[in-house]
Amino acid sequence: xxxxxxxxxxxxxxxxxxxxxxxxxxxxxxxxxxxxxxxxxxxxxxxxxxxxxxxxxxxxxxxxxxxxxxxxxxxxxxxxxxxxxxxxxxxxxxxxxxxxxxxxxxxxxxxxxxx
Amino acid sequence: xxxxxxxxxxxxxxxxxxxxxxxxxxxxxxxxxxxxxxxxxxxxxxxxxxxxxxxxxxxxxxxxxxxxxxxxxxxxxxxxxxxxxxxxxxxxxxxxxxxxxxxxxxxxxxxx
Numbered sequence: 001x002x003x004x005x006x007x008x009x010x011x012x013x014x015x016x017x018x019x020x021x022x023x024x025x026x027x028x029x030x031x032x033x034x035x036x037x038x039x040x041x042x043x044x045x046x047x048x049x050x051x052x053x054x055x056x057x058x059x060x061x062x063x064x065x066x067x068x069x070x071x072x073x074x075x076x077x078x079x080x081x082x083x084x085x086x087x088x089x090x091x092x093x094x095x096x097x098x099x100x101x102x103x104x105x106x107x108x109x110x111x112x113x114x115x
Numbered sequence: 116x117x118x119x120x121x122x123x124x125x126x127x128x129x130x131x132x133x134x135x136x137x138x139x140x141x142x143x144x145x146x147x148x149x150x151x152x153x154x155x156x157x158x159x160x161x162x163x164x165x166x167x168x169x170x171x172x173x174x175x176x177x178x179x180x181x182x183x184x185x186x187x188x189x190x191x192x193x194x195x196x197x198x199x200x201x202x203x204x205x206x207x208x209x210x211x212x213x214x215x216x217x218x219x220x221x222x223x224x225x226x227x
Contacts, residue, residue, distance in 0.1 A: 001161075031213055033214075033215075041219070042203060042217045042218060042219045042220050043159070043203070043215075043217045044217075045214055045215070048214065058214075090158075092158055092159075094215075096213055098213055099213070101146075101147050101164070101166055102213070103149050103161045103164050104149075104161075104213075104215055105161060106158040106159050106160075107158060108157070108158050109157075109158045
């Protein structure tokens with residue numbers, strides 16, 4: 001499976017600031033996704049990152065808060081904007097191929113704490 | 116709302132025994148299911164995929180799918196302390212998207 005690198009691996013940020021998380025894949029992939037995992041919780045899909053077009057956001061997530069870029073088939077960024085303590089979570093990038101039968105594979109995640 | 120449900124546990128199993136993890140889903144359109152293992156502080160790691168009714172075996176792991184009952188399970192034979200982790204069940208509908216819906220996860224502890 002593809003090697004997925006996320007940066008930064010962790011960060012501590014001040015409220016009101018923004019942080020951009022990068023996801024780099026070692027091969028071209030069709031599908032890229034961004035998830036949030038709050039402490040002690042399961043994974044919640046934030047959005048599907050679409051190459052060359054605007055991301056598709058899930059209910060409860062908006063572009064102003066979580067802008068996403070995907071300039072090519074190997075790279076995507078997620079920005080967490082105007083952060084508050086409630087944004088303290090693990091943010092995960094995943095990749096997959098279309099077809100429904102293809103599993104997704106995850107990067108190591110970014111552990112974000114907001115003071 | 117499409118949901119995947121799991122017993123959150125914790126589930127404690129003696130070393131060497133069979134661990135049985137269960138998952139139910141509400142979306143009859145879901146066609147593919149995946150089991151992920153997540154160690155504390157780590158990201159989810161795929162361990163099994165299943166698409167058809169019946170059993171699928173891979174080493175010590177067996178996944179079972181019953182679409183009529185909307186039920187997915189994972190059996191771990193000869194449980195080892197290294198199997199202690201949270202196990203996440205996820206489903207995807209083949210009807211137009213590849214989005215995964217995750218269950219809340221079951222925390223498994225293997226007791227030496």
